[in-house]
Amino acid sequence: MSSTTSDGLRADEGGAQRRPDGDGARRSVGHLAPALAILRRDLFVTWRELPAFLAQVLLQPVFLLFVFGQVLGSLGFLQEGYAALLFPGIVALTAFLTALQNTALPLVIDFSFSKEIEDRLLAPTPTTAVALEKIVFSSLRALVASAAMFPLGVWILGDIPWRTEALGWVVLFVVLGSLTGAAAGLPLGTLVPPSKINIVFALVLTPLLFTGASQYPWASLDVLRWFQVVTAFNPLTYVSEGLRGSLLPSTPHIPAWVCALALVGFLALFTATGLKGFLRRALD
Amino acid sequence: MPAATMGRVTSTAPAVEVVDLVKRYPKRGSNAVDGVSFAVRRGEVFGLLGPNGAGKTTTVGVLTTRVRATSGRAVVAGADVAADPPAARARLAVVPQRPNLDQSLTARQNLLFHAAYHGVGKGERVRRADDLLERFGLGERADSKVDEVSGGQAQRLMIARALMHDPQVLFLDEPSTGLDPQARLFVWERVRDLRERGTTVLLTTHDMDEAQELCDRVGIVDHGRLLDLDTPAALVARHSDGGTVEVVVTPPEGVDDVAGAVRQALERVDGVRGTDEMPAERPAARVRATVAGDPAALLAPVAEAVASTGAVVTDVRLGRPDLEDVFISLTGRELR
Structure with missing residues (x-):
């Protein structure tokens, strides 16, 4: 933490005698330190509002899990084992959508109304670093939210699918899902004009929520071929399938490597378009 | 290093x-x-x-x-x-x-x-x-x-x-x-x-x-x-054409047109380009002289000229040109 201290910045006391030159010291601070300081500010604010943050991001997945996994099951509308199929999908959904919303919404507000982002854009670091910090921060929030879904799942469903030997894959897909969702929020938050953000959010979020193979295994859509094709374009499908395949290997699923590859592809695509959109908004 | x-x-x-x-x-x-x-x-x-x-x-x-x-x-x-x-x-x-x-x-x-x-x-x-x-x-x-x-x-x-x-x-x-x-x-x-x-x-x-x-x-x-x-x-x-010196004067006993006399006296002062009579409460008169350069520099000659008519100066106001005048001179428009 103390590594950001730089002697060059302390050099002048009176003001009349300018610092010999802060540059050497400032360069050594590097471009990463400002971005990390910005991340620290975001984590500081999140930590202070932790209960509100968790309520905000967990309410939707918890209700989905409760109604579709518990209530409908108790009423006898569901086949045996559906709750286990649902759980990995809900974790995926939590990771992906939490990250997406946590990038997109604050960006719209920042650029259009509060202008808070201006002080960050003037930090001595490349503008793209400020954008990448947004992705990292939203991903961290999404990771916390999806991790919280495991104890909540046990509490709601009584039992969740778990294979300790698949832990590495689970972590990989939660991280990739969070990063991809966060990156997807970047073009959404920067390319959409503020006056249209409400409508765009409604038009984007609901389809993403239901075409992401969260509530059904992708392979079972054989019987509904057109819908299966549609879902293949939703990055969330690969997070759901990757997690489901890791936790329930006996359920037919898209191979893990295909899921990982698809997510890396989406991540690259969203990051590239998102950075472009961010630079367009940040620089005139 | x-x-x-x-x-x-x-x-x-x-x-x-x-x-x-x-x-x-x-x-x-x-x-x-x-x-x-x-x-x-x-x-x-x-x-x-x-x-x-x-x-x-x-x-x-x-x-x-x-x-x-x-x-x-x-x-x-x-x-x-x-x-x-x-x-x-x-x-x-x-x-x-x-x-x-x-x-x-x-x-x-x-x-x-x-x-x-x-x-x-x-x-x-x-x-x-x-x-x-x-x-x-x-x-x-x-x-x-x-x-x-x-x-x-x-x-x-x-x-x-x-x-x-x-x-x-x-x-x-x-x-x-x-x-x-x-x-x-x-x-x-x-x-x-x-x-x-x-x-x-x-x-x-x-x-x-x-x-x-x-x-x-x-x-x-x-x-x-x-x-x-x-x-x-x-x-x-x-960029500005100088300023103004405005004087309020009380006429000496028995003088009717003090403003006219003061204007005549002021127009003979070096650096004064012209004069105008401004509204004032009788019997006082108010005269404004447009001057080249800094109006403060003309304060003494103006006072002298007024005194030469027998009138007494009761108030003086200097109109200094400012950046507004500069802007008008440069663009032909007012700043605000």
């Missing part, structure tokens, strides 16, 4: 240098900034004066790395803003026209995190924050959320925040727009403090009083062009 001297800015190098700067927006017919060149000396308070939309804010946008120039060159404290924006950002600070404080943080936290973004060490940033909160009269507001502070306090807090990383050049965009007179005077005082401390200040304003009061030199900007640049006094001397 070659590393320490590399990129070092010698004291004779300008703090800000702008060469043939052009900013064209695709959808606009004319250039927002149209070939502007100027240099700001170290430690100087420099003003860009012009109406809204003249290109001042765009120019500052380029200098503060937020607007990409179409062509031309801009250097701040030795850093080329286009080639190395992070280096320029490390050496400059901006106080924007509209509040952009971090709403999730308190006043003190706004200062501390800003300094952290700029790599100021922990002990140092706490010390600076305390010092600046005190200097800017925000001590009692230190732990308030920023949405609880008044407009004037927010403006002061933004200036304090800008100073947290000890910038070499401070940009103030319309620093007193929207402030009440008291808050405005406070901001002006702080800018004078900064000059004494040797910080270079570049401010934009459409307020001629502000330019005249604060700036060592002023650049007059209109339609994206820099029309002239000099000290306020030199600009006024160059």
Whole structure:
């Protein structure tokens, strides 16, 4: 933490005698330190509002899990084992959508109304670093939210699918899902004009929520071929399938490597378009 | 230590240098900034004066790395803003026209995190924050959320925040727009403090009083062009037709047309171009003389001329030309 201290910045006391030159010291601070300081500010604010943050991001997945996994099951509308199929999908959904919303919404507000982002854009670091910090921060929030879904799942469903030997894959897909969702929020938050953000959010979020193979295994859509094709374009499908395949290997699923590859592809695509959109908004 | 001297800015190098700067927006017919060149000396308070939309804010946008120039060159404290924006950002600070404080943080936290973004060490940033909160009269507001502070306090807090990383050049965009007179005077005082401390200040304003009061030199900007640049006094001397001397006189006993007599006497004074009679309460008369150059210099001859008529001067008012006159002379329009 103390590594950001730089002697060059302390050099002048009176003001009349300018610092010999802060540059050497400032360069050594590097471009990463400002971005990390910005991340620290975001984590500081999140930590202070932790209960509100968790309520905000967990309410939707918890209700989905409760109604579709518990209530409908108790009423006898569901086949045996559906709750286990649902759980990995809900974790995926939590990771992906939490990250997406946590990038997109604050960006719209920042650029259009509060202008808070201006002080960050003037930090001595490349503008793209400020954008990448947004992705990292939203991903961290999404990771916390999806991790919280495991104890909540046990509490709601009584039992969740778990294979300790698949832990590495689970972590990989939660991280990739969070990063991809966060990156997807970047073009959404920067390319959409503020006056249209409400409508765009409604038009984007609901389809993403239901075409992401969260509530059904992708392979079972054989019987509904057109819908299966549609879902293949939703990055969330690969997070759901990757997690489901890791936790329930006996359920037919898209191979893990295909899921990982698809997510890396989406991540690259969203990051590239998102950075472009961010630079367009940040620089005139 | 070659590393320490590399990129070092010698004291004779300008703090800000702008060469043939052009900013064209695709959808606009004319250039927002149209070939502007100027240099700001170290430690100087420099003003860009012009109406809204003249290109001042765009120019500052380029200098503060937020607007990409179409062509031309801009250097701040030795850093080329286009080639190395992070280096320029490390050496400059901006106080924007509209509040952009971090709403999730308190006043003190706004200062501390800003300094952290700029790599100021922990002990140092706490010390600076305390010092600046005190200097800017925000001590009692230190732990308030920023949405609880008044407009004037927010403006002061933004200036304090800008100073947290000890910038070499401070940009103030319309620093007193929207402030009440008291808050405005406070901001002006702080800018004078900064000059004494040797910080270079570049401010934009459409307020001629502000330019005249604060700036060592002023650049007059209109339609994206820099029309002239000099000290306020030199600009006024160059572009205005002098001023006015207005006298109120009481006539001696038995004189009917004191105004006519005084006008005749004044028109014989060297430097007086003409006279007018202004409305006044009888039996007093009010006469205004238009003069070349500084009206104060003609005070004695004018008093003498009035005395020669036997009338007694009861009031004198000098009309000095100001930057408003300069602007009208340069553009044919009023500033406001």
